[in-house]
Structure formats: C-alpha cells, structure tokens
Amino acid sequence: MADSRLIQGRYRLLDRIGRGGMGEVWRAKDESLGRHVAVKCLKPLNDRDRTGHTFARVLRERFRREARVAAALQHRGVTVVHDFGEADGVLYLVMELLEGRNLSQLLEDNRGHPLAVADVVDIAGQGAAALAYTHRQGIVHRDLKPANIMRLTDGTVKICDFGIARLGRDIGLTSRLTGTGIAMGTPHYMSPEQIGGDRIDHRSDLYSFGCVLYEIATGVPPFDLDDAWAVLVGHRDTPPDPPRHHRAELPGYVERIILDLLAKEPDDRPQDAGELGHRLEAGRAVSGHVPTVVSYPAARALPAAPALRPRPGRGPSREPGMPSWTRGMTTGHKAAGAGLRITPPDPSAGLSGEWIARPVTGPAEEPVVPQRPAPSPEVLAGLAGRHDAGLSLGRLGRWTEAGEVHRAVAAEREHVLGPDHPDTLASHYEVGFSLSRTGHPADALREYEHVARARERVLGPEHPDTLAARQETAYALGRLGRHLEAHQAYTSVLAVRMRVMGPDHPDTLRCRHNLAFNLGRLGRLEDSCAMASDVAAARARVLGPAHPDTLVTRYEVAYLLGQSGRWHEALSTYQEVAEARAQALGRGHPDTLAARYEVGISLGRLGRSAEALTLYRALADDRTRVHGPAHPETLRARHGLGVNLGRLGRWEEVLAEARDVCAIRERALGPDHPDTLVSRREVAVSLGWLGRWAEALLEYRHVADARTRVLGAGHPDALASRDDEAHCLEQLGRGQEAVELYRKVAVLRQQGAADGR
CATH class of the missing domain: 1.10.510.10 (Transferase(Phosphotransferase) domain 1)
Known part of the structure; x- marks a missing residue:
C-alpha cells in the first residue's frame, strides 16, 4: 500500500502528518470527490503465531467497531468519519482533515x-x-x-x-x-x-x-x-x-x-x-468579564501536587481494587510537565496515540516563526473569489457548505491580512451568518460579538458594518431566548440608525422589524403588533406592497394578531400574504408554502376544520413534491392534517397518520427530537379517544420520560406530559397512582415557580 500510495483506488496518500504507537495518519486526497482528507492507517499485524492472530483479530474487531460508531456521529464538535475499510492487510479510517x-x-x-x-x-x-x-x-x-x-x-x-x-x-x-x-x-x-x-x-x-x-x-x-x-x-x-x-x-x-x-x-x-x-x-x-490574556514570568514554576506514597506494608501490585492490566503500566x-518533550507515545493507547506531528523548533526550543510576506494581488483576488462563492452557496440555501468556505477564507485572511482587517472581519461575519442559519445561535453569537468589537475598534461605533454586526448579535441573543438583552441591543442600534440613516432607510426598517418581533417574545403583544404594522406600512411605501421584506413584516403582523386571539384578522392577513407570494415567487416557493401553512392554522383556530383539512392535504402534496416525503416541513403539514382529522372526530385516520409521521420523524430526527415526541403524543391522544387507554398510557409515559431526560423534570413540557400520564391513569381506574403523580407534578411546578422568582 505504501508503494502504490493509493488506497482502494480512491485515497491518494500525500504526506504523513502524524505517527503513533499503532500506526500513522496521512494527509490524502479523495480522488472521487476531489477533497483533502486525513487517512489513519494501522500498522500491519503479524498473524502467524497464535497469540498474534488473537491480538490481530481483536484489534480488527475493535477498529471496525470504532469506525462504525464514529461514522454515525454527526456533530460540529466531533471529528467526521467519511469511510473505513481494509486494504492489503492494513486497516484504515478516512476522516475530515483538521487544521x-x-x-x-x-x-x-x-x-x-x-x-x-x-x-x-x-x-x-x-x-x-x-x-x-x-x-x-x-x-x-x-x-x-x-x-x-x-x-x-x-x-x-x-x-x-x-x-x-x-x-x-x-x-x-x-x-x-x-x-x-x-x-x-x-x-x-x-x-x-x-x-x-x-x-x-x-x-x-x-x-x-x-x-x-x-x-x-x-x-x-x-x-x-x-x-x-x-x-x-x-x-x-x-x-x-x-x-x-x-x-x-x-x-x-x-x-x-x-x-x-x-x-x-x-x-x-x-x-x-x-x-x-x-x-x-x-x-x-454571573462572573462578567473573563480575562483573555494571562502573562506569567518566564522563570515562574507552578507547584506540583504532593507525592503519593503506597500504604505501609503493601506493594503496588497488591493494591486492592486495581485490575491486573495496571501492573507495570x-x-x-x-x-x-517536565517529561513532556521526551516521553514517547504510549503504545498502549492504541488508536489514541500521538497522531499529530510536532512543530519544528529552533536550537533554543523557541518555535520557528516564519516571516509573513505581503500578500500578492493574485492571493487577495483568489480569496475574494472564494468569499463570493461562499455568498453564492448561501443564496442557494447551502448554508453548511457556505460556512465551511467562509471559515477557511477567514483563517487565510487572518493569516495574510491580520485579524482586524475589514476583509477578515467580513469573512468572520459570514461565518456567523452561516452558523445562525444552520441552527448554531450560540456559536453565531460568539462570531458576531468578536466582529462587532473589532469593527467598533477599527471602523468606529456608527459605521454601517459595525451596526450590522451589532444587529446580528441582537438576533442571535433572541434565538437563544435572551430576549431582554436582545431588546436592549436592538434599541441601541436603532437609535444610531435613525439618527444616521433616517427612519425609512431599509436597514433602519429591518432593525425596527426585528425589534417588533422581539417585543412579541417579551410578551408585549400590543406594542409588537403596532410597531410591526408601522414597519409594514413603511416598507410598502418605500419598497412596494409585494416586496419580500414587506410581506415578511405582514406575515409577522398576522402571527401577532393570532397570538392576540384576533384570528379573523390573522386569517385575512395570512391569505393576502400567501396570494402575494404565490404571484411573486410561485406557489411552490418555501415562503408561499409557509404562509399557506399558517392559513391552515388560522382556519383550524376558527373551527373551520374541513377547510383546513383540504388545505393541509394539498400542502402536504406540494411539500412532498418540492422537499420530499421526509422533510420536516412536509411532516409538519401532515401533522396539521392529522390534527384537523381529530377535530372532525376521525380518530382511526388520525392514529394511522400520526403513527406514520412519528415513524418517519424518529428515523429522520431521532427518537427524542421535540417533533418526534409531538407526533408520539398525537398517537397517544388518538388511542385515548378510541378508548385504548392501556396503549395510550405506554405512549404518554414514553413521551414524559423522554422529555424529562432531555429537558429536565421541571420543564413545562415534561410536566404537561406527566399530567397526560396521570389523566390516563385516571381513565384506567388507577386513581391513587394518578393522585400521587399529580401531587409530584404540583411540587415540581411550585419549585420551578420559586426558582423563577
């Protein structure tokens, strides 16, 4: 394999980047997909003698288990595993290349x-x-x-x-x-x-x-x-x-x-x-400011922990409770510690040895710092082109790929231009935007706060780019549920925008729209609705009544009307937005479909379930055609269909629909995802209406246990699920158990109320 430099005709090994007790890691190119990857290879094992054969078999079993487990993990904080296998007697694992x-x-x-x-x-x-x-x-x-x-x-x-x-x-x-x-x-x-x-x-x-x-x-x-x-x-x-x-x-x-x-x-x-x-x-x-730089005198030595001695009369190998493998370890x-540079990789660490190569050091153990040349126009043009490519990916909705591009460009711009250069900060801003759009608001917040501080220092507090970063910071705070902090941030930015840009500037109106949205999340529905209505009127005047931004604000007005119980007005507004979007964007556009979904919600709230049912059937068909049968929005439409079947008393159909949606959500989202649990509760509700209370109890209890595990015993959703479980116990004639469960829920609610004071 080492001679051919090609594994399985696909992964071309380029250069070794690390070596450990059990093998090596190579930087490689995936010839099929044209991307660089890291390939971890185990050293070939001697299978000839009986002991070696046993060890090789066990290690292969362990390696394959590692690969299958690791390949199933999909999280930003876990190394991505692309592939694994065996070639010419060498086990290999293909992973993302980390910088x-x-x-x-x-x-x-x-x-x-x-x-x-x-x-x-x-x-x-x-x-x-x-x-x-x-x-x-x-x-x-x-x-x-x-x-x-x-x-x-x-x-x-x-x-x-x-x-x-x-x-x-x-x-x-x-x-x-x-x-x-x-x-x-x-x-x-x-x-x-x-x-x-x-x-x-x-x-x-x-x-x-x-x-x-x-x-x-x-x-x-x-x-x-x-x-x-x-x-x-x-x-x-x-x-x-x-x-x-x-x-x-x-x-x-x-x-x-x-x-x-x-x-x-x-x-x-x-x-x-x-x-x-x-x-x-x-x-x-609580702690507020955390220092980012701590300096230490060059000669300062940190104290060591006190030495531990064996107990009198006992040798290390006889220490009780120690497994046999610790002997001679x-x-x-x-x-x-002092032995850091001379300690060899631990061969017992298996696949977890020192895989990353050490940096090159000078004679006095000082890291060699290369001189950074001034970037050439070609380098800058290349980075600008890649930045634009990232923007294009975002416009196509491919936010994960866009984030990867912007993250790489940000790192390179920081290297060649410096951390506070406007182009570097522009890339970090786009990283934050991509993180926000892929459901990582906490990570996005860190990016935006970094960009806002740097832009304020470099460009000034009232520069449009500084204000843009501060506004996105407020948006991220809102996504994290920190609505009061978001309100304060929006208000501060809006004051500057009003003074510098005027009340009808598109950026000012965008800030007012977000502030109105956040007021609703603070429970100030009347203030929120009034401000959103003003913004919708201003956007219609400045941008036109069918402009997407105008329709976004009118959509928000409809939502706030519904939250205030004004469902007739909400329905009318949603219908107007849906029709305008269908004309401007097309009936299959995601924004049009979203407005049609809300029309269905409003119809259901007004007791017009037969109309809602017809709408949701058509919507589910359109969502399936546009997004596919397992897309979350397709399943939301099907869930709405099931809810309205229930309002019409068609519980056998509800049960079939809810079970199907629940099964798809469990496969696509996981068994403990909130949407999966909502569907499982719908299964339980329909079973109860059909008089199948013993089956319903199992489903209610499953939902309650999952919500308790994921959200905590005192979370409102977990408590509501326990109430469902207790009600089911009552229907089964198990009154004493129901009373005990109701009592436990009441205690948890009181504790939650006390903690919230």
Missing part, C-alpha cells in the same frame, strides 16, 4: 503554562456540547485527554479519536476486548471507576474531561506524578488540590465545576454534559 492544534500541543506551545481563562471556558463549553451529543447516542469515549481534543484555527473544538468508544449497551463485547490486555485509557485522565474495573458510563467521560480542564486551566494534571501506580491511586483515593492553589486568578465558578467533575463517586459529579454546559453558561453570566504521555 489546528490539540490541547496537548497548545500547552506545549505555551511552555507548559495554562491557557487563557477565556479559552478554558470556551473549550469547556464546546466540549460539553459535544459530549452531551455523544452521550445521548449512548456512546462513551473512555479515553478523553488533551491529545484527543483539537482546537481548530477558527476556534472550533472537536473531540477526536473515538478509538475505544463503545455503545453504552455494548458491555459484553467491551469486556471481552478489555480482557486482551489493551489498556483502556491514559493514567493521568482515568476515572476512579475505570481504574477499579467497575462499570463505566458517561460520567467517567465527565471525570476525564475534568482532568483535561484542570490541566489546561492550571498547567498541570490533577496528579502530576511520574509513577503510574501513584497517579492511579491519586485518582482513586486522593482529593486533588483546588485549581486556584495553582492559579489564583481562576474564576471561582470554574474551580467549582472542575472539582465537581473530579468527584470520586460518579453520583457526586454533574449527571450529564448538558448540566455541565448550563453551569458554564450560568457562571459566565507506564504513565504514558501527558500534556504538561
């Missing part, structure tokens, strides 16, 4: 000093989101460490190398594989239950992640020792030094989170990564 540094390298670049606090918090937040996703899939990584967490050039954090990840339910297979003597984990980052050979779940990953955060926040791992046995005993028996003993300026909430993650007992840690993310957000909101690679 950036792993956390181990970042610490090494920083000469073992901790990362900036803002970076620590950002890495923690992004890592928590990725872990929350993988844990929801039932996947436990089991080998989280700095070398397995990458920070890309655009700031994205990705968890890599699910080399010993396993499905949570796949216990039997993992037990057999562990018995082969392949070490599962790295000593500096292993949880107490992992060390003791106990049952592992997602909370073990949280412990390991706490070790990583401890190290990037302080510069040293929790137990900074050279003896593997002492490290393991430290994790199992010894409380770590509080991080602020090493770094006094670390925010208190960061220290508390890290120490909670490092609790010896899994039950004492945050119970899932979602809780970790919420605590980080809450801490950031070396410390392996850790991100920081």
Whole structure:
C-alpha cells in the first residue's frame, strides 16, 4: 500500500502528518470527490503465531467497531468519519482533515503554562456540547485527554479519536476486548471507576474531561506524578488540590465545576454534559468579564501536587481494587510537565496515540516563526473569489457548505491580512451568518460579538458594518431566548440608525422589524403588533406592497394578531400574504408554502376544520413534491392534517397518520427530537379517544420520560406530559397512582415557580 500510495483506488496518500504507537495518519486526497482528507492507517499485524492472530483479530474487531460508531456521529464538535475499510492487510479510517492544534500541543506551545481563562471556558463549553451529543447516542469515549481534543484555527473544538468508544449497551463485547490486555485509557485522565474495573458510563467521560480542564486551566494534571501506580491511586483515593492553589486568578465558578467533575463517586459529579454546559453558561453570566490574556514570568514554576506514597506494608501490585492490566503500566504521555518533550507515545493507547506531528523548533526550543510576506494581488483576488462563492452557496440555501468556505477564507485572511482587517472581519461575519442559519445561535453569537468589537475598534461605533454586526448579535441573543438583552441591543442600534440613516432607510426598517418581533417574545403583544404594522406600512411605501421584506413584516403582523386571539384578522392577513407570494415567487416557493401553512392554522383556530383539512392535504402534496416525503416541513403539514382529522372526530385516520409521521420523524430526527415526541403524543391522544387507554398510557409515559431526560423534570413540557400520564391513569381506574403523580407534578411546578422568582 505504501508503494502504490493509493488506497482502494480512491485515497491518494500525500504526506504523513502524524505517527503513533499503532500506526500513522496521512494527509490524502479523495480522488472521487476531489477533497483533502486525513487517512489513519494501522500498522500491519503479524498473524502467524497464535497469540498474534488473537491480538490481530481483536484489534480488527475493535477498529471496525470504532469506525462504525464514529461514522454515525454527526456533530460540529466531533471529528467526521467519511469511510473505513481494509486494504492489503492494513486497516484504515478516512476522516475530515483538521487544521489546528490539540490541547496537548497548545500547552506545549505555551511552555507548559495554562491557557487563557477565556479559552478554558470556551473549550469547556464546546466540549460539553459535544459530549452531551455523544452521550445521548449512548456512546462513551473512555479515553478523553488533551491529545484527543483539537482546537481548530477558527476556534472550533472537536473531540477526536473515538478509538475505544463503545455503545453504552455494548458491555459484553467491551469486556471481552478489555480482557486482551489493551489498556483502556491514559493514567493521568482515568476515572476512579475505570481504574477499579467497575462499570463505566458517561460520567467517567465527565471525570476525564475534568482532568483535561484542570490541566489546561492550571498547567498541570490533577496528579502530576511520574509513577503510574501513584497517579492511579491519586485518582482513586486522593482529593486533588483546588485549581486556584495553582492559579489564583481562576474564576471561582470554574474551580467549582472542575472539582465537581473530579468527584470520586460518579453520583457526586454533574449527571450529564448538558448540566455541565448550563453551569458554564450560568457562571459566565454571573462572573462578567473573563480575562483573555494571562502573562506569567518566564522563570515562574507552578507547584506540583504532593507525592503519593503506597500504604505501609503493601506493594503496588497488591493494591486492592486495581485490575491486573495496571501492573507495570507506564504513565504514558501527558500534556504538561517536565517529561513532556521526551516521553514517547504510549503504545498502549492504541488508536489514541500521538497522531499529530510536532512543530519544528529552533536550537533554543523557541518555535520557528516564519516571516509573513505581503500578500500578492493574485492571493487577495483568489480569496475574494472564494468569499463570493461562499455568498453564492448561501443564496442557494447551502448554508453548511457556505460556512465551511467562509471559515477557511477567514483563517487565510487572518493569516495574510491580520485579524482586524475589514476583509477578515467580513469573512468572520459570514461565518456567523452561516452558523445562525444552520441552527448554531450560540456559536453565531460568539462570531458576531468578536466582529462587532473589532469593527467598533477599527471602523468606529456608527459605521454601517459595525451596526450590522451589532444587529446580528441582537438576533442571535433572541434565538437563544435572551430576549431582554436582545431588546436592549436592538434599541441601541436603532437609535444610531435613525439618527444616521433616517427612519425609512431599509436597514433602519429591518432593525425596527426585528425589534417588533422581539417585543412579541417579551410578551408585549400590543406594542409588537403596532410597531410591526408601522414597519409594514413603511416598507410598502418605500419598497412596494409585494416586496419580500414587506410581506415578511405582514406575515409577522398576522402571527401577532393570532397570538392576540384576533384570528379573523390573522386569517385575512395570512391569505393576502400567501396570494402575494404565490404571484411573486410561485406557489411552490418555501415562503408561499409557509404562509399557506399558517392559513391552515388560522382556519383550524376558527373551527373551520374541513377547510383546513383540504388545505393541509394539498400542502402536504406540494411539500412532498418540492422537499420530499421526509422533510420536516412536509411532516409538519401532515401533522396539521392529522390534527384537523381529530377535530372532525376521525380518530382511526388520525392514529394511522400520526403513527406514520412519528415513524418517519424518529428515523429522520431521532427518537427524542421535540417533533418526534409531538407526533408520539398525537398517537397517544388518538388511542385515548378510541378508548385504548392501556396503549395510550405506554405512549404518554414514553413521551414524559423522554422529555424529562432531555429537558429536565421541571420543564413545562415534561410536566404537561406527566399530567397526560396521570389523566390516563385516571381513565384506567388507577386513581391513587394518578393522585400521587399529580401531587409530584404540583411540587415540581411550585419549585420551578420559586426558582423563577
């Protein structure tokens, strides 16, 4: 394979970018798709003797399991796996090619000093989101460490190398594989239950992640020792030094989170990564400013954790609770410490060794910093062309691809032009726009805030580009439910736009439209409707009554009329918008179809269910033709059809429709997606109306359990589902159980009301 430089006639190996104890990683070109990828290859194994054959078989089984699990993961914070297989006796894995540094390298670049606090918090937040996703899939990584967490050039954090990840339910297979003597984990980052050979779940990953955060926040791992046995005993028996003993300026909430993650007992840690993310957000909101740069004297040495000694009369190999594979175990690679540069890759780490090549260094161990030449006109023109290509992809609605293009251009512009150059900031702005359109408002907010600050510094606070970034910041805040902050941001931008551009400028009207929309989210429906009506009239006067922006605002007016209970006016407005859009854009345009959907909602609210049913049948057919049968909007139309069948008392048809929609949503969106659960509840409702209460109870309970798991026991949707469950129990004559459940729901509601005060 190495001679041909081509795998399976498709992946051409270009240059080796890393080497580990079990194989190599190559930068390669996918000849079929014309894109660059990373190809991870295992070293060929000797199958001749019996032991080697067993090891090879187990490793192949483990590798294929890794590949299947990793290929199923689709999240911004997890490395994308494109393909895997075996060629000429060599197992290979094809992944996205990442541009950036792993956390181990970042610490090494920083000469073992901790990362900036803002970076620590950002890495923690992004890592928590990725872990929350993988844990929801039932996947436990089991080998989280700095070398397995990458920070890309655009700031994205990705968890890599699910080399010993396993499905949570796949216990039997993992037990057999562990018995082969392949070490599962790295000593500096292993949880107490992992060390003791106990049952592992997602909370073990949280412990390991706490070790990583401890190290990037302080510069040293929790137990900074050279003896593997002492490290393991430290994790199992010894409380770590509080991080602020090493770094006094670390925010208190960061220290508390890290120490909670490092609790010896899994039950004492945050119970899932979602809780970790919420605590980080809450801490950031309370703590306010987080310093972004921390300087350290060159000669300053961070204190080491105290040495651990074996108990009197006991040798390391006889320590109770330690599995046999810990005997003779070396410390392996850790991100920081005196042995960083001379510690070889840990061969026991399997697929999770040092895969990324080290930077070239000068004689005095100073990184070589190349001189940056002035960019040529050809380079600038090429970047401008790629930027325009990204804009074109966005206009086509291909936002994920557009984001990838803008992210790459932003990184290159930052390199050749500098971080504050207007062109660099324009690319970052488009990255934020793409993130917003692909459902990542928190990531978009970070981009917009960065651009707004830089533009204000470089261009001035009243420059149109600065105002555009601040306005998008407000939009992202609204998407995150932070409506009061969004209102304040919109009001501030609008005041400047009114003064500088005038009340009828399109940008001013856009800001007023967004402010009106946000007022509605604050519950100020009358103010919202009045402002939206004014904006609609102004846009009709300035842009024309059929202009898309005018129709967008009229659509918002209709929505607000409906929210206010004025459904006759809402229906009339929706119908006018739908007809105008059909004439201007076509009957199959997504905006036209959206207005027709709202017409159906209004008809149903007015008790005109037969008309609504006819409309939804036609709409579902049109959506299927335009988007396909499994598209979320097609399924929304079919759900509306089912609702109106129910209003007409046609419950057998409702049940069939709801079950079909639920099955498609479960396949396309996942079993715990809110839309899937709405359809499952519709199944339960129809079963109840048909008198099949025992079946209905199972469905109601399934929905309630899923919402509790995903949203929390006190979330309004979870509580409403428990009420449904209790009502079902009543219908089955199980009154005492119903009363107890109603009582529990009441207590949770009271607690939620008290917490909200």
